[in-house]
Amino acid sequence: MSIFGFHYRLERKTMGLVLGIILVASVGGLVEIAPLFTIHQTVEDAPDMRLYTPLELAGRNIYIREGCYACHSQMIRTLRDEVDRYGPYSLAVESKYDHPMLWGSKRTGPDLARIGEKYSDQWHVAHLNNPRDVVPVSVMPAYGWLSATELRTDDLGLHLKAQRAVGVPYTDDMIANAATDATAQAAPDSPLADGLAKRYGKATTIRAFDGQPNQLTEMDALVAYLQILGRLTNAAVKPVAEAGTVPSGAAP
Amino acid sequence: MIAQLTANERQRAILISLAVALCGLLLGLAGRDDPIGIHGALIFLAGVATIFLIGSSYFAPEPSDERFASYYDDPSKVGIVLAMIWVVFGLAVGDWVAWQLVNPDLTFGGGWSSFGRIRPVHTTSVIFGFGGNALIATSFYVLQRTSRARLPDQLAPWFVLFGYNLFCLIAVTGYLMGITQSKEYAEPEWYDDILLVVVWVVYFLIYVRTLARRKEPHIYVANWYYMAFILVVAMLHIVNNLAVPVSLGHAKSYSLFSGVQDAMTEWWYGHNAVAFFLTSGFLGMLYYFLPMRAGRPIYSYRLSIISFWGITFFYMWAGSHHLHYTALPQWVQTLGMTFSLMLLIPSWASATNALLTLNGAWHKVRDDATLRFMMVAAVFYGLTTFEGSFMAIRPVNSLSHYTDWTIGHVHAGALGWVAMITFGSIYAIVPWLWKREAMYSARLVEAHFWLALSGTVIYVFAMWNSGIIQGLMWRTYNESGTLAYSFVDSLIAMHPYYIARAVGGLLFLIGACVGAYNVWMTITLPARAAERSGDLPEPGLAEPQLAGAAAQPAE
Numbered sequence: 001m002s003i004f005g006f007h008y009r010l011e012r013k014t015m016g017l018v019l020g021i022i023l024v025a026s027v028g029g030l031v032e033i034a035p036l037f038t039i040h041q042t043v044e045d046a047p048d049m050r051l052y053t054p055l056e057l058a059g060r061n062i063y064i065r066e067g068c069y070a071c072h073s074q075m076i077r078t079l080r081d082e083v084d085r086y087g088p089y090s091l092a093v094e095s096k097y098d099h100p101m102l103w104g105s106k107r108t109g110p111d112l113a114r115i116g117e118k119y120s121d122q123w124h125v126a127h128l129n130n131p132r133d134v135v136p137v138s139v140m141p142a143y144g145w146l147s148a149t150e151l152r153t154d155d156l157g158l159h160l161k162a163q164r165a166v167g168v169p170y171t172d173d174m175i176a177n178a179a180t181d182a183t184a185q186a187a188p189d190s191p192l193a194d195g196l197a198k199r200y201g202k203a204t205t206i207r208a209f210d211g212q213p214n215q216l217t218e219m220d221a222l223v224a225y226l227q228i229l230g231r232l233t234n235a236a237v238k239p240v241a242e243a244g245t246v247p248s249g250a251a252p
Numbered sequence: 253m254i255a256q257l258t259a260n261e262r263q264r265a266i267l268i269s270l271a272v273a274l275c276g277l278l279l280g281l282a283g284r285d286d287p288i289g290i291h292g293a294l295i296f297l298a299g300v301a302t303i304f305l306i307g308s309s310y311f312a313p314e315p316s317d318e319r320f321a322s323y324y325d326d327p328s329k330v331g332i333v334l335a336m337i338w339v340v341f342g343l344a345v346g347d348w349v350a351w352q353l354v355n356p357d358l359t360f361g362g363g364w365s366s367f368g369r370i371r372p373v374h375t376t377s378v379i380f381g382f383g384g385n386a387l388i389a390t391s392f393y394v395l396q397r398t399s400r401a402r403l404p405d406q407l408a409p410w411f412v413l414f415g416y417n418l419f420c421l422i423a424v425t426g427y428l429m430g431i432t433q434s435k436e437y438a439e440p441e442w443y444d445d446i447l448l449v450v451v452w453v454v455y456f457l458i459y460v461r462t463l464a465r466r467k468e469p470h471i472y473v474a475n476w477y478y479m480a481f482i483l484v485v486a487m488l489h490i491v492n493n494l495a496v497p498v499s500l501g502h503a504k505s506y507s508l509f510s511g512v513q514d515a516m517t518e519w520w521y522g523h524n525a526v527a528f529f530l531t532s533g534f535l536g537m538l539y540y541f542l543p544m545r546a547g548r549p550i551y552s553y554r555l556s557i558i559s560f561w562g563i564t565f566f567y568m569w570a571g572s573h574h575l576h577y578t579a580l581p582q583w584v585q586t587l588g589m590t591f592s593l594m595l596l597i598p599s600w601a602s603a604t605n606a607l608l609t610l611n612g613a614w615h616k617v618r619d620d621a622t623l624r625f626m627m628v629a630a631v632f633y634g635l636t637t638f639e640g641s642f643m644a645i646r647p648v649n650s651l652s653h654y655t656d657w658t659i660g661h662v663h664a665g666a667l668g669w670v671a672m673i674t675f676g677s678i679y680a681i682v683p684w685l686w687k688r689e690a691m692y693s694a695r696l697v698e699a700h701f702w703l704a705l706s707g708t709v710i711y712v713f714a715m716w717n718s719g720i721i722q723g724l725m726w727r728t729y730n731e732s733g734t735l736a737y738s739f740v741d742s743l744i745a746m747h748p749y750y751i752a753r754a755v756g757g758l759l760f761l762i763g764a765c766v767g768a769y770n771v772w773m774t775i776t777l778p779a780r781a782a783e784r785s786g787d788l789p790e791p792g793l794a795e796p797q798l799a800g801a802a803a804q805p806a807e
Binding site: 077084 | 372483
């Protein structure tokens with residue numbers, strides 16, 4: 001009996017075809033995806049990895065809302081020119097808390113994986129307000145309304161809770177103080193800032209990101225997020241041997 | 253439309269609409285402080301509108317039993333009209349987005365109209381709005397003819413069609429308000445995803461129930477592809493969209509997966525959305541409409557089998573070629589590349605099978621623009637799958653990834669293959685569905701063909717050029733060993749190609765408008781011809797051309 005003879009009989013059975021399709025189509029995903037959750041080396045260890053603050057998380061959600069990922073990648077490949085242009089290549093651990101990841105697939109604009117603290121807050125505000133004020137040939141849309149739109153903070157605790165449900169280790173303390181922590185991060189002179197630094201680490205940047213200390217805007221959130229990109233852990237800038245497996249020719 | 257439903261079906265339709273309206277009401281109340289509230293209101297209104305629609309003919313007399321002697325084509329007709337509306341809308345938004353890269357101030361200052369928000373409006377409208385409606389409409393048509401059985405009931409197909417379009421509408425309006433998961437081609441949020449799952453289960457059941465009633469012993473190859481499309485899209489959709497919503501009153505959800513696992517899951521989904529939405533389903537279309545229009549049986553039964561199972565197996569491994577040189581472990585990248593190369597065999601087997609089917613009918617290809625649409629689609633299918641395998645090779649990908657080359661590749665497939673086979677099939681099916689002798693104007697079909705072909709070629713050539721230039725500029729070093737060009741330098745170099753791309757897209761859009769006008773005129777013109785002979789669920793009459801392919805003797 002040839003395979004065609006077998007098929008000649010199979011194609012008379014609806015359920016035979018249905019099961020055949022499900023079976024044949026399942027193999028690839030099972031082999032390629034399932035082990036990524038079990039093989040330990042897939043994601044490097046980074047004990048210094050910190051969490052997004054509520055303000056940064058809110059900024060990340062604005063980044064997603066505006067579809068920034070459609071034109072900006074956050075994944076520096078292990079290629080010499082990319083490392084020279086953007087910085088050390090991205091490690092898996094750096095997006096460990098990214099639900100979902102924003103690696104992107106297209107660079108209409110440059111990669112942003114290591115944009116954090118490369119430019120000043122003022123530059124980012126001016127650039128987001130109208131990109132052509134600072135980069136005359138830019139084709140990026142202007143996001144002028146961000147500075148004028150107040151950030152919604154009352155539900156940030158719920159956001160952190162949902163994040164914890166998918167595996168990000170936010171504590172009860174962080175969840176309870178999410179809204180005040182968001183306000184505190186953009187208000188450097190407020191007494192709330194201490195609590196924020198206690199919960200998220202001393203390295204947390206506390207600044208009036210949008211230049212208006214008395215107002216918490218979506219611009220504050222987005223700039224806070226952009227300024228933390230590539231700075232959640234320093235695993236990528238450590239000596240190569242410690243960072244895991246690396247192809248040659250890509251040393252930072 | 254409603255008068256065709258039985259009293260029992262009308263009652264059930266009202267109950268379902270009531271349930272939909274209730275869901276909308278609950279979402280609207282729970283999410284009154286969130287954009288999801290607007291979607292709740294939209295769903296509520298859709299439910300109420302459907303109740304009124306059914307109510308308007310609720311007391312119409314029962315349809316006669318004569319309906320069982322013919323196929324049930326009303327959902328297919330509406331699906332084709334919806335597909336034409338979506339394609340004109342989706343292409344128009346696409347071309348607008350393209351012009352925004354020429355002149356970024358074409359957003360007119362609105363948040364809703366910026367590139368990042370309307371790009372998914374374009375992709376969702378053309379892939380899911382146009383492609384999906386065309387697939388649903390043609391699959392119902394093909395399923396009945398090749399099974400010689402009427403659809404099992406008259407309510408389920410409407411549920412699928414309306415539910416699916418509600419899904420698309422929620423998706424597209426959501427992006428404008430900033431509701432998106434950010435997963436490419438899986439942007440709709442959790443509540444819209446759940447809606448699609450329900451719709452999809454009913455769609456699958458229609459397929460199985462109709463096949464159970466078939467009078468043909470064999471299931472025709474087109475149905476294998478339609479079934480793979482339905483089944484695997486369900487698998488992909490459910491796994492990739494697993495997420496935890498912030499609350500029932502929030503549109504926002506957080507994906508269950510993160511980082512590298514999320515990236516792999518997303519591109520397992522993304523690449524197989526190409527495979528099972530944009531390839532399998534449309535191959536189903538090709539396997540029916542091309543042989544019917546050419547009047548010749550499928551060239552090879554064996555090639556059909558090889559290509560079907562090859563595509564179903566190999567494609568699912570190929571997604572990781574979207575992640576070459578990234579933080580994805582190299583063994584997964586290598587597997588993805590290897591299977592992408594092997595994928596060329598079943599892909600070319602399909603393209604060859606289609607083109608060899610035309611042997612002996614080349615004079616028809618010359619004279620009939622409808623058949624020429626299908627022929628060109630098969631050629632583009634062959635070209636694009638070759639290009640895809642090529643771009644999956646790691647060193648090639650190091651140049652092409654992140655550049656416009658990818659965009660060119662996608663559009664060679666989407667315009668050259670998917671849209672061409674769909675337009676060809678629509679020009680074939682519209683006269684059959686509405687019982688016309690032919691399309692309103694053959695010359696307009698001809699005009700559409702040349703507009704579509706030239707638009708595609710201009711688009712693809714522009715993006716090949718810009719993509720390769722971009723890739724080369726990014727990696728060029730000068731004599732002192734530093735990078736030769738800034739990113740902005742590469743952006744300036746793109747400008748002429750972005751103009752050319754937008755012009756190509758405009759031609760394609762004009763072609764689609766011509767097509768929509770032609771379809772509309774064909775529908776509204778008084779009937780000129782009798783029914784397609786033998787187009788009845790009686791055995792032994794219909795589809796003599798296809799019978800040759802399905803009834804190859806066993807070895």
